[in-house]
Every structure is written in structure tokens, then in C-alpha cells.
Amino acid sequence: MPKLDFPLRLGTRGSPLALVQANMVASALCAAHGWPSDAVRIVTVKTSGDRIQDRPLAEIGGKALWTKELDRALLDGEIDFSVHSMKDVETIRPETIAIAAMLPRADMRDRLIGADSIGALRRGAVVGTSSPRRAAQLLRLRPDLSITLFRGNVATRLAKLEAGEADATLLAAAGLDRLGQPDIGAAIPLDVMLPAPAQGAVGIETRAANAVMIKILSAISDPDTFDCVMAERALLLALGGGCHSPVAALAQVAGGDIHLRAEILTGDGGDYVGDDVRFPRADAAGHASALGRALLDRASPALRGLFAGRRVE
């Protein structure tokens, strides 16, 4: 194997959650290869998503907000690999960049903070979220609720809730757990609220041409997580949805198969199509895209319109 240039430089965003995830990747990699802990150096890179805090991301267009600067650092050779919440990684990646590995997926559920369950929220309660998916799913179950925009990192959102800007908020269990807050909020069962595609998965990217790095990273990749998240991403791609469309999807390994559940909704939750399929792991991407197309075929004109023109065949 060609000589590696130590320390390897791991690029990450600078948010507390991103830093925890970067440290998880660095320790897993050092442990897997028997390297000392200083074999990986963490390099923080500020992304556009970190800078813009006052508008819904869906409005800005959600264009590579979390990845653009890290991609540039990777391609310019300033870093050797980068770590992302897979949920924030666009479905279409540059050909020069490879998703090389994913850590074992954490709890993929959403947690409700401010009430014990969605049903327990008082009539007309205000829920803070910036996620069109969470807003649509909530409104479908509880049309009486009102949604207010909540952005910022996990700590900022919890502070807004504390300050009374909303009665409740929703956050990914994975993020709360990794930030050392496993007791905050009530987990919403997967059959009540299906998570965002790739929620709870941490991915590692490197240059597609860097075969040595790809090989080294494969040692810490979890194949079940990788295949399931790739199936969810294939579904999202077939829908033409970015990470900020009202799409929910979850793939899980079931025996030798993959079980994929997915749903699409209008912003107010009024129109909804959901389904689930089981298919063999081979050609999971093909089966997942077929489910995406089938959902669109069954969608009302209004719902289909949300995805119109964005669909990738």
C-alpha cells in the first residue's frame, strides 16, 4: 500500500454535533488500524449553511449548503476526507467525490420535546421546526397545530423552546444522543413519524481517485447502514427531492432483504401518499427508485406538482 501522509486531515463543519461526529470517525479509524490518536487531525470548515440562520433552508434552495466548502477543501487537497450527517448530503454528488463509508446508524427516530406525544400537545399548540417534512407530518396528524420557523443548531433550538418561542419542537434522536442528551424529549414511534432519508447516519467522503483512502475507510463502514441509506437516497433522487422536500423514507435490513418505507406530503399534510416494499439487496437502488416513481404516479396533482420538473429519470 502506498505510504500515507500522517496526520490524515479530516474535514468537518464546526457545529458541536459535527465535531462529535468527526471525533467518532477519527477514533473508529484509529482503533480499526491500530494507529495512535494523533494519526487523524480534525480540520473545521465553515459552510454556507452555518452562516445563514434567519431563513428556512428550503427557501434558500438547499443547494449544497453543508457540503460545498468541504468539497472544495477536499478537491483542493486541504483535507484527505470529510464527515457529514448523511441527511444533509445532496442526492447528486460531484463525480470526483466518493461516499466511502458510513458509521453504524444511530437511533433514526425523531424526538418531541415539550410534550410526551403528538397526541398530548394542547389544541392549537405552536411547534417550532424548519423541516418541511416534520411540519407536514405533524399537520397531517394534527391540523390544529401551528408551525413556527426554528433554525440553528440543536442547542439554539432548545434555547428557543426554553425562551417560550414555541410549545414544542422536534429533533433527531441521533443528534441529541450524540450530544449527550439521551433523556431529552420523547421518541416518536417510526410508524407515527417516518424519519428523513438518511437520518441518523454519519457518512465519510473522500476523493473518488484516492483509492488508498477509500480502502482505509472501508474498515469502519457498516454495510447494513450503507446499503439502507443508499436505497433511501436512490428513492429521493427518483423523486427529484432534495433534503428539504417533504419526503420521509426509511430502509431497514429484513433477513436478506431490504424493507423500504416512504411517504411524500404537501406542506400542510393535506395530500399524502405512502407505501412500503421489500426487495433483495442486489439492485436495491433500482427497486427504491421504482418506489419513488410509484408514489409520484399515485400523488394528487398538487402533490406531484411539488416534485414536478425536479424528477431525475
Ligand SMILES: NCc1[nH]cc(CCC(=O)O)c1CC(=O)O
Ligand atoms: N438538518 C440538521 C441535522 N442534520 C443531522 C441532524 C441530526 C443527526 C442525524 O439525523 O443524523 C440534524 C439535526 C436534527 O434534524 O435534529
